[in-house]
Structure formats: structure tokens, C-alpha cells
Amino acid sequence: MPPPLSLSLPSPPPPLQPLSLLPHHAKAPSHSLALSSRPPPSSVCSVVPARHSDYFDPRAPPPPPQRDVYGQPPPTPAQGTPGARVFASYSIYKGKAALAFDPRPPQFVPLESGALKVVKEGFVLLQFAPAVAARQYDWSRKQVFSLSVWEMGTLLSLGPTDSCEFFHDPFKGRSDEGKVRKVLKVEPTPDGNGRFFNLSVQNRLLNVDESIYIPITKGEYAVIVSTFNYIIPHIMGWSTFTNSIKPEDSQPYSRPQSSPELEWRR
Amino acid sequence: MPPPLSLSLPSPPPPLQPLSLLPHHAKAPSHSLALSSRPPPSSVCSVVPARHSDYFDPRAPPPPPQRDVYGQPPPTPAQGTPGARVFASYSIYKGKAALAFDPRPPQFVPLESGALKVVKEGFVLLQFAPAVAARQYDWSRKQVFSLSVWEMGTLLSLGPTDSCEFFHDPFKGRSDEGKVRKVLKVEPTPDGNGRFFNLSVQNRLLNVDESIYIPITKGEYAVIVSTFNYIIPHIMGWSTFTNSIKPEDSQPYSRPQSSPELEWRR
Amino acid sequence: MPPPLSLSLPSPPPPLQPLSLLPHHAKAPSHSLALSSRPPPSSVCSVVPARHSDYFDPRAPPPPPQRDVYGQPPPTPAQGTPGARVFASYSIYKGKAALAFDPRPPQFVPLESGALKVVKEGFVLLQFAPAVAARQYDWSRKQVFSLSVWEMGTLLSLGPTDSCEFFHDPFKGRSDEGKVRKVLKVEPTPDGNGRFFNLSVQNRLLNVDESIYIPITKGEYAVIVSTFNYIIPHIMGWSTFTNSIKPEDSQPYSRPQSSPELEWRR
């Protein structure tokens, strides 16, 4: 039932990108060598994990682009000041591929009253990168899939033997609609102890037809569940609502008027 | 067993409201057209979802009224300042209706000691709107139901085949008691993969007798569970209690006195 | 199997306390009357609930004492200032008794390094009050039980048919040890849809032998579970740890030294 571990790359693989993340990392190739000499920790609980993380991990995805997904440069506070943007992801490294989960914030607009309103939910960007050598992943060839809140809920509710498929067309409603087709499949591993995440991308614009598999252990899936439960209320903006609750500004109570808006049970 | 998807509107439908949310949205009708030409994403996991959200989503409920449920205008900070009120909801759009979940904060009163006390739990306002065209919902005809913490707990504990009914009379204890009767039913879909949310409102004051159904997929229900687990401690005011914990103000310890108030296990 | 709903009060009941919480509440007796004329909302899901909450709820427990459990007056900020103490509880009102859950913060001490350390976990104070009339509870006769983190965990892990008992002696280790014995029992209701919370107190110092039962619906128990999961990390002080994480103060990395303290997996 579960698909074989294969990596189809019909288009010739692009030249391997230098994996340096920050300037001084490039100066420490021996660090990278030291890393690749470490065997993975093992566990009898589940699929043998091959992941670990280290400082300036050469396997990690590069930092996000200076221009964000909304086509705007982000505000640039002084380096490392309180309130600066923080990027965090959850990365899983396996033999044939790596998968990183990156949460992205919701969008707000100001209302005339001075209040703010969520107009667009955030999401979690899944980034799949193929392995090109032992513990090396080519993030320049990554394929991405932005998981909506509803899709995250679907993964949360997935029983251990359930499967799931999501279809995305990044150009839906635009002139290139139908030219890129992405399918994310999540299905149980044969031993029932984990899951495969499989992203297939057919891109007729770039003549690309790729499929990347990565096995996820039960423990890693539990981390996904824990982080999704945490992040959902945040990328829906509910946490900014709760942050705006000011007990000391609570209004004096007056009897609610009768109106459909003011339904009261009690 | 599950009720048929019907929309009873004995009273003549009111004229369709213009769906503009903000002034400059009304200037972009072509954006709305672009939207309605997009087919919904699909999934093999559950009931086919027909929801998506976009900037200034023409399907979304209008912003909350300037006067809040307590009959008071909210404090009006300068536009977009830190600490401004934030409105967030979770909206689900389907073929015949839309359903929005809006959290509302608890109420506090100051005590003589200078501390604050929660005097009224918050709630989650459910807003049901009927569809009037493809991807268009008439929020002027919405019906609302304010879900208490206890009712949210009941939905959290609902097994996949359980059903649930809540009865509200917004005028309970007042002169118009009994003239408006609301029933919220939550029951499993025939395939067991989702749930129907059904709000019936009998309003003898307005001569209205409506019933709105909306199917909720398993993934959407998982989002509801995740957001309810998040929001319950906040609308009960427990988060304002925890925010008031100041480690640096922790009192020097002295042996507790013996009194019923000071029960200690150890 | 489940115990009968009985209320044993061998000592003569004390005179009923006036239920006013704040001065101006005493001026509104008609409000109280209006309240007691409201029938409870009903639900087909579970034990019929008889709870609701209102502004200055005459049924609610009085505000906490000016002197806290550590025998110290709390710091008194100006009324309603940001950062003021906030009291929040979760109260369940039934025909024969009411039960309020009040979270209490952990205690901290400063270390020589300037950091702070949790020295005592917080707890949740359970307050049981007998009903003395329809929708009136005598909080002056309340019996309390302080639920530790470990006991909260036990309630979280309780299966639907499991029972549980906790024994407390508030004077354990002191001269009056053994003179007061408290037993909290949690057991399933006969229909399996809820739970009984039963607090028995034998106090030989005051010649009191009381037992208070209150039925808790499945939905109310789900609220307890949700609030316990929320509050446990806070009353253990883990949230003050996480609040003290300052990304901008993150130290430059240096290779950890080898020592038992510095165990590293990778």
C-alpha cells in the first residue's frame, strides 16, 4: 500500500548550492565534516530516526527571503532588538529528503474604529528538499506546499490508519491556472508506526514533475500535532484577540439590548 | 438520520445587502468575480470543502458594531496602535450557508483591594448566514447563538457518533420570555466523517421561523476543538490570572495558618 | 455504585450570610429575584445543567481574603491598573451544591545570580458550598480542598469509568495532625455521562463531619480538562520560564564542555 521510497527527478538536477547560511559558516567546512561522521541516534520505538540539529546546521533551509510572501520588504528593526521578527521552523531530516514546517502569520487590516481585524489566516509552509549526499539537502530544489488551517485540522484528526490528500493549484483563478498541480499525500507506513508525507508537483511552466517522500515517525507526528494545536489559534489571529483583552479596561456593564446581535442564553 | 439540507425562510427575504466591508473594497467588483470563478480545493479525506479565504473576503461577516454587546462604545485607541482591539473569527463557507465563530472577552470588576475579578465569562458567538449566490452570503440575515463555556466543553467531549442540542431564550427572565426560541443541534453526518451544525430560530416578535444547516468536516471540527481548547481559559479569564503572576513580586513565605481557607495537603 | 445525593450537616447550619459581594449589589435585590425566576437552560446531551452566570452573580463565591494563603497581605496596586492581580475561577452551580475551581500561583525565590526559582508549585483550590435555597449557596459554610498538580494530572488521566480518591490532612506534620481528614472522591455517574465530585471532611477540632456531592456533566468535565491542561504549566512556573526566553539575548554559542551536566545527544 505505502508508496516505495523513490525520488523522480525528470529534469536535470541543478548544480548543488553552497550550503552556507551565514558568512562565517562557510569558513568552517571541518564542522560539517565532523557532523557527517556522527551516526544517528537510534530508538526501538519506531522508524529509526536520522534527524538531529546543530548550530548553523548545514542541512537546514536557508533563512526566509528579504521580501516576504506579500511582496513587501518586512520592517527592519535594529539587529536583535526586542520585538524583532523571529523565524522558527520544525525540520525533519531523513535519508532521502528533509521536510521543514514554517509557520506564517495572519494578515490584519485596521478598521475605522481603530481596532484591527484578521483578513487572512496564516498558514504553515511545508518545504521538502531532496538529499544530495549524506546529511546534505539541496534547498535550492525545494518544493513547497502551504498548509491551511483547515488542512492542519485534517491532519490533526487523522487516525493512525487514515490517509489524506490535498490538491493545490498556486495559479487558481489566474491566467496560468492548471499549469501547476501539487498533491500532498499523507498515509500510514506499512508497519503502522509512522506516516509518509509525499509531495508531488507537476509544473508544466518549468517542465518539472517531481515527487518527494519522507517517512515521519510516530514521535515526530506527535510533535507536529503538538505544534499545530499550538499554532492554529495564533495563525488565525485568536491570540492577538486574547492579547487585546485588558481586564483594567473592562467596560461597566449595562443590560444588553434585544437584537439578533445580542443573543444571550441567560 | 441526519436532517436534509434545507433552508426555510417563511418571512420574505430582506433585500440583499451590498457586501462591501471597507470603502475601497466596493471599488473592486472584478476581484469578487475572480474569486467566484475559482473552484474549491478538494480532498479525499472528508466532505468536499468549499471554503477558502481571501483578502477582504466578500463572503466574510461584516466587522463588529461600533457599540459592543454591553451597549457601550468600545475605547477607541488611535488606529492600529499596539494594544488596539483585535477581532478574529473562524469562518467556514459552504454551498448553502456560512458559519463564523467569534470569541468574546470576559467582563471584570475592580475589587476594593485593587485587584480585578472576572464577573462574567466570555463566550463564542456563532453567526450563521444563508448563501444567496455562489460564494455570497447575506450577513444581514444572519442568525446568532452565543455558545457558553459549558456548551463549548460539551462540543469538545462529543464522540464521533454523538449528538447534542442546546436551547436558548435570549429574553429569559424578561417580559418577552418565550417569544424567541433558539435550538442549536450538532449531529453526525450520515457517512460519519463530519457533523451538521443546525440553528433553528423561532422568533414570534419578528414572525421568523428559520433553520440553517451547515456541514462541518472532520478537519474543520478539529480546528474548532483546537481553538476551543485555546480560547476557554482566555474567555474564563484564567489567562489574565496567569498574566498577573509576577515572579519578582513573589511574597516571602510564611507558614500558612490553620483555617478552612488554608487547606494544605502537605 | 454511585453514592446517593445527600448532604449531611451534623453541626447546626450557621445563619445565612447576606450574599452581597460588593456594596452596590446589595441595592439591587430585584435583580436577584429576576435571576431566581429563570429556569435553567437544558440539553439532551447529558445531565441537565443548572448552571449559569450573571453579573455580580449572587451565587458566586466571595472575593478572596485580603490576606492570602501565605499569611501576607498581597501587594496593592492602584485600582484597576495594568498588572493588577486578577482573580478568576470556574464555578459550577447545581441543585444541592456549588463547586468553584480557583487557581493559585506558584511561589518563587530569588537566587544569588539574580535569577528566580520556583520553590512551591501553585494549586487549584476547590471550594464546595451547600445550596440553601433555589440558586443560593452558603459560601460561609464552604469546604475546601487544594488540588496539587499531581492530583490534577490524575483527574486528567481518569477514564470515563474510573474512580479516584485523594486524602488530605491539612495539619500533617504539625501538632494537630490527624484531627482533620479530607477525602475527595471522583466517580462516574450511573448513566456514565458524567461524574460525581464528593468532598468529605471530618474535623474533630470543630466537631464537623460533612459530605458534599455535586454532579459534573461530561461537558463540564471537558472544561475542567481544558483548564487543567492550560493551568498546569502556569502553576508549575514553566510559563514564567518561557516568558524569560529573550531571543535577542541569546548567547553566542560555544562548544559544550564534557560534564555530567552537559549531556548532549548529538
Added chain:
Amino acid sequence: MPPPLSLSLPSPPPPLQPLSLLPHHAKAPSHSLALSSRPPPSSVCSVVPARHSDYFDPRAPPPPPQRDVYGQPPPTPAQGTPGARVFASYSIYKGKAALAFDPRPPQFVPLESGALKVVKEGFVLLQFAPAVAARQYDWSRKQVFSLSVWEMGTLLSLGPTDSCEFFHDPFKGRSDEGKVRKVLKVEPTPDGNGRFFNLSVQNRLLNVDESIYIPITKGEYAVIVSTFNYIIPHIMGWSTFTNSIKPEDSQPYSRPQSSPELEWRR
């Protein structure tokens, strides 16, 4: 099946450390005596717990070292100021051993854009200490195990009858690789009501071969689950990401460009 409760200490036990945590604690030996005269609370729910916590608990692990795991002295704010570091742990005390869970923060680096990026996930340090007398534990002989996020997820997903083993080599990839071997085993107790945590350490550098067992009740495990679910998003840095969401700084929206980075479902 479950291993016998044994404590193997082939190397001669080091001299017992004075258990004073803070200067004035050493002056109160009678307090310690008072403590050890208290019988443990009991419960019919599970393995009889022998844990309790008290102010300046003589059983508790000592405060963390002035130099942290990264070999750097932590920043030292004035004593007890807001924003000071806070140390919190979850400690379980049993007849033969104590086990403390200490969360440790992630590491961040500034990016050129001024933003910050998580470069190393935090972890939870497990500290096992053998009992040396009634309610006395020798933390100078503690053995530690740093539990990664992935391992925490594995414990979260452990069914009631599942077992689990993790292997760590603190010197993996360094010259002393293979000289220290740690194995953490988690397995069900014979009655199925709890779990054994067992840490075995073979340290050929110090000629140590130790194994420490501690039984964990179902309620204590539920606290572990609750705190792990809470702490995972924090030690992954996701909470610093969400804290950096500023609704008032939300960017004006512009149509996303088409690029692999900008995948959109809708």
C-alpha cells in the same frame, strides 16, 4: 517483564553532599526532620505516590550552575527584576530515586535583516538522583539525559502498554565517542497503571555503571504530557515567532508573485 527495582553502584558512592540549597536553609535542620516525619499522601487511583514539595525543599535539585550549558555566564540582571531568568522544573520524588524535568531554551542568531532565527532547539533535561535516606536525595550523584523535542513527541505518543528506548552518546562525533553510553527506557509497570523511567549510564571515563529506576504514576505521566505539550512549541522557538506577530505592523497586501516560494492554495 518490568525490571526489578535495583540500584547498582559499582563505583564507591561519593561522600554525601550537604543538601543545603540556600544559606539559611542549612540553619534549619529541624525543618528537614519535620518533613521526613510526614507520611506520604495516598490514593487508590494508582501507584502510591511519595512525592510532595515544600518551601526550600531539601529534596529538590540545586539551582542551575552559574555557567550555562553553552559555557557562557548568563546575563545577570539585578536581583528579582522583571525579565530576570526564571528556573522551573517538575520534580517527582519516590522511595529510591527522584526525577526532575528542567526545560532549557532554544538558541537564536540574528540574521542580516535584523530578524532572529532559531538555530538550536531547546530540550528538557532529565535529572535522576538516588535516594540516600528517607526523603533525601543525593543530587551530587545525579545522572542526566537531555530529551530532545523528537523524543518528547515519542513519549507523548506512547500507548499505555508501549515501551521506548533512547540511546545517547554525549561525545558523539568527538574524540571520546563511545566512552559514555546512556540509555533511557520507559516501560509500563506490571499493573499497567504507570510507567518506569530507567536511566542506565555506562561511563568508561569515570568507571561508572549506574542504573536508576523510578516509577511514574498515571497522574504524574499526565502532568508530563501536559507540560510537554506546553513546552514543545516554546523550546522550538515557535512562541517567539508568535510573540513577534504585531497586528499593527501588518503589511499592506499585494498580490503574491508566482514563484515556488509563494505557493498559494487559493
